[in-house]
Amino acid sequence: MFKNWWKILASVFVLYSVVAGLLLKVPALPILHESIRNLYFHVPMWFAMIVIYTVAVVTSIKYLQTNNEKYDLIAVESVNTGLLFGFVGLVSGMIWANFTWGSPWPNDPKLNSAAIATLMYLAYTVLRSSLDEEQKRAKISAIYNIFSFPVMIVLLFILPRLTDSLHPGNGGNPGFGAYDLDSNMRWVFYPAVLGWIGIAIWIMNIRFRIRKLENKRNQI
Amino acid sequence: MKKTALFIIVFVSSLTAFAQDNGIDMAETLRSSGKIYVVVAVMLLLFTSFILYLFSIDSRLKKLEKEN
Numbered sequence: 607m608f609k610n611w612w613k614i615l616a617s618v619f620v621l622y623s624v625v626a627g628l629l630l631k632v633p634a635l636p637i638l639h640e641s642i643r644n645l646y647f648h649v650p651m652w653f654a655m656i657v658i659y660t661v662a663v664v665t666s667i668k669y670l671q672t673n674n675e676k677y678d679l680i681a682v683e684s685v686n687t688g689l690l691f692g693f694v695g696l697v698s699g700m701i702w703a704n705f706t707w708g709s710p711w712p713n714d715p716k717l718n719s720a721a722i723a724t725l726m727y728l729a730y731t732v733l734r735s736s737l738d739e740e741q742k743r744a745k746i747s748a749i750y751n752i753f754s755f756p757v758m759i760v761l762l763f764i765l766p767r768l769t770d771s772l773h774p775g776n777g778g779n780p781g782f783g784a785y786d787l788d789s790n791m792r793w794v795f796y797p798a799v800l801g802w803i804g805i806a807i808w809i810m811n812i813r814f815r816i817r818k819l820e821n822k823r824n825q826i
Numbered sequence: 827m828k829k830t831a832l833f834i835i836v837f838v839s840s841l842t843a844f845a846q847d848n849g850i851d852m853a854e855t856l857r858s859s860g861k862i863y864v865v866v867a868v869m870l871l872l873f874t875s876f877i878l879y880l881f882s883i884d885s886r887l888k889k890l891e892k893e894n
Binding site (some may be wrong): 610613617620621624625628629805808809812815816819822 | 862863865866869870873874877880881883884887890891894
């Protein structure tokens with residue numbers, strides 16, 4: 607029970623974000639209207655994805671340092687979980703964009719770079735499945751993973767800021783703080799982010815333990 | 827595991843208890859302000875079952891890990 611405190615905390619945060627995210631007052635803005643509440647559900651997906659990819663890159667580095675298979679397994683499952691959150695983020699963003707920006711894929715630089723980053727991590731899973739020899743697979747995919755992380759950061763946070771983007775905080779658009787003048791949204795947004803990061807790590811943890819069991823069985 | 831499930835159920839039911847008004851008209855909350863509370867209830871149910879499902883997978887996995 608005490609070992610699982612963070613799972614309970616994450617659950618409480620997510621449930622709180624559902625209730626408070628739908629009921630608390632939000633700034634009344636043109637175009638966005640009530641859809642501004644998507645901030646509590648769409649954006650945490652990306653935060654969770656970035657944190658879980660950070661876990662992947664750290665464990666990949668640790669794998670190269672120690673050659674301990676455990677780190678390789680954590681890295682794979684982190685990428686798998688990150689892909690799940692990336693896809694959910696993309697699709698939820700497409701629904702939101704359809705009703706506020708007029709089309710599900712308005713060729714916004716941030717959308718395109720998010721898609722490229724997701725494809726890059728999909729390539730990681732393809733790379734893994736194309737290698738049979740375990741140690742070689744672990745080593746090559748760890749190196750690929752370490753290189754794809756900074757590219758993902760550049761794609762998501764630097765390139766969209768250099769051009770015009772529809773996303774807040776990019777290319778001359780004010781950041782979200784400019785819309786949320788009384789900072790009320792932060793009381794829901796930050797718990798939602800923390801909650802979803804916790805859920806992502808939890809899913810990754812479950813997937814890692816399953817993979818460890820499968821690995822053990824295959825070796826016998 | 828059972829304690830966790832119980833905790834979450836109590837937590838969720840306490841939320842609905844807070845949402846009740848003290849007026850004489852009963853069962854009004856879920857019908858007020860554009861019926862947004864219905865959406866809240868549905869989403870709460872979805873997310874609670876998702877989380878309980880995660881907890882149950884977790885405990886099944888724990889059993890498997892102990893056997894191995």
